[in-house]
Amino acid sequence: MATLNVAEVVHELGRLGATDRAVAFRLLAKDRAVEVFEDLDPALQAELVASLHGHAAAIFAALDPDDRAALLDEVPAGVARRLLAALPPDEHAATTALLGYPEDSAGRRMSPEVVAVPVGTTVGDTIAQVRAAGDDAETVYVVPVVADGRRVRGVVSLRRLVLTDPATPVDAVMSPATTVRATDDAEHAANVVRDGGFVGVPVVDGEDRLVGVLTVDDAMRVLEAEDDEDSARTGGAEPLRRPYLSVSVLGLVRSRVVWLLMLIVAASLTVGVQSYFEDELAQVVALALFVPLLIGTGGNAGSQAATTVVRASAVGDVRTGDVARVVGREMLTGLLLGLTLATVGVGPAMLVAGPAIGLVLALTVVAVCTLATTVGSSVPLLAKRVGIDPAIVSAPFISTFVDTTGLIVYFSIAKAVLGI
Incomplete structure (x- = not known):
């Protein structure tokens, strides 16, 4: 690693297993090791501290106070106390002052060492x-x-x-x-x-x-950490908070399994809707052919709207007070998208299942797209207003919700149009 710059060394260490990472880190010169340690993710720093033993206190003391505060959030309380106790009095005071601020506050990320x-x-x-x-x-x-x-x-x-x-x-x-x-x-x-x-x-x-x-x-x-968190939760998982290859398989499972279990419970509503309309499906079997298409279209439209609004909210383009404007724009967007898709798809649907089913499908696509974009745009902003991370209630949950309500709309339109 002697020929690599600090950023490249950090990247390569993130690709190694815990044991190999500790060995490679110990081979670095002292000054270079401190520079590399500062740029590592706090979770990896905590692992290295556990393996460095007597060297940990010296590296900890060489960090800036804000970097120390981030590391102390990752290590056990006993280790944190030992590391703090080894600091000089002025550095100890600067670090503990930062620890007194809330975990996700600016005070926790600032440096108290400033020339004024x-x-x-x-x-x-x-x-x-x-x-x-x-x-x-x-x-x-x-x-x-x-x-x-x-x-x-x-x-x-x-x-x-x-x-x-x-x-x-x-x-x-x-x-x-x-x-x-x-x-x-x-x-x-x-x-x-x-x-x-x-x-x-x-x-x-x-x-x-x-x-x-x-x-x-x-x-x-x-901002990078927040973006990683939003991306993970938008995809229905918890953020890894460390390089992918440094996460164990069990760690990957833990980051995803809870979300999948919740989504399975939510998806059971879709099964319940289909069961409720079982008689209608029995009378017009062709209705079942288009269920996957409608579920996919509604879920995708809702996910698109949710992802767009969550991102716009994260960068400050929209605020919670803009709910009415955003919902109005997305409702019109969904209506136009639905009309476009219905126009393209009604012909093939009529050829496959007849004019009546084609009409049902066209009306449902318009209604589902409008519903999906409305829900997808409003739920993240309303969640943010009540203090919930918008990414948590974004794409996966909105997709599942739209699946369920979309089926209700589909079968309700079918009953009205077909008289079943």
Whole structure:
């Protein structure tokens, strides 16, 4: 691994089993090992800590406080206590301060090691402070400017400092500060960093006092983890939270089995609907031919709408207050999709089963597509409004719900049109 850069080493370690990973990691030089360890997923870090024994404390101490906090969430309580106890007093205080914030908050992901200067400081003195404290700070590319009580008044970029006369007061060249609160949701804070194109954003407490900085690299990690979680749950599984090849087969089973069991229970409703309309199916057997087609079409339409809305919600394109607008757009979209599919499919259906069945199928496709996109767009936003992760109630559950209601619509239209 001597010829690989840090990112490549991290990638290769994620492909190894636990024993081989520990052996390979021990072969790394100390400084390189710390760099690699910082970039590993917390779950893999926890496994390595268990195998490093006496070396674990030294590597733990070399991490930034926010990386330590993430690792401590993964290791047993006894190991966490030992690692914390081995830290110098100032590093111990910085790490435990982060652990005091909620697990998914910006405070848990920020770095408390930040260079800040008081209002009135000259640009020259600011640059001197950056040079003096830069090695210990998470970032020096953006410097918060604070008033009494460390209340943030603005920020100044390193570029602006370098290009400005050293005698100029820093508050004369600072920009208005975009801040996030330490108690804000980490995903929201990360979106602020990404959407604003910031290198870092000051993090403040409830009284607007500076407590840290959320850097762009940490923000991107938060968004990547959230995207992985949404993708997994949209597909009906729990996120792995680690490289695929480092997960055991039993781990893969655990990530999926609970969802499959719940979906089996939900799918039993479809069986119940078919059983209820058993007499109608017996009278017009041709109706059964199109059940898989309708179930698939409705489920796919609902999944498309749900996936689109969940993604739009995740990136801030739509909010919970936009439910009416989103549902209206998706209802019209579903209607037009249904009309298109019905127009294309009614001819073949009539040739196979006759004009009456073709009419039933056409009306049902229009109704099911409209229903599916309406449900698929509204449920994620309503779930988010009541504090439930939209991905949990997205594609798999919506597909199952639409399957059941779609069959009810199908057989109800068939009874009305065919008189059975």
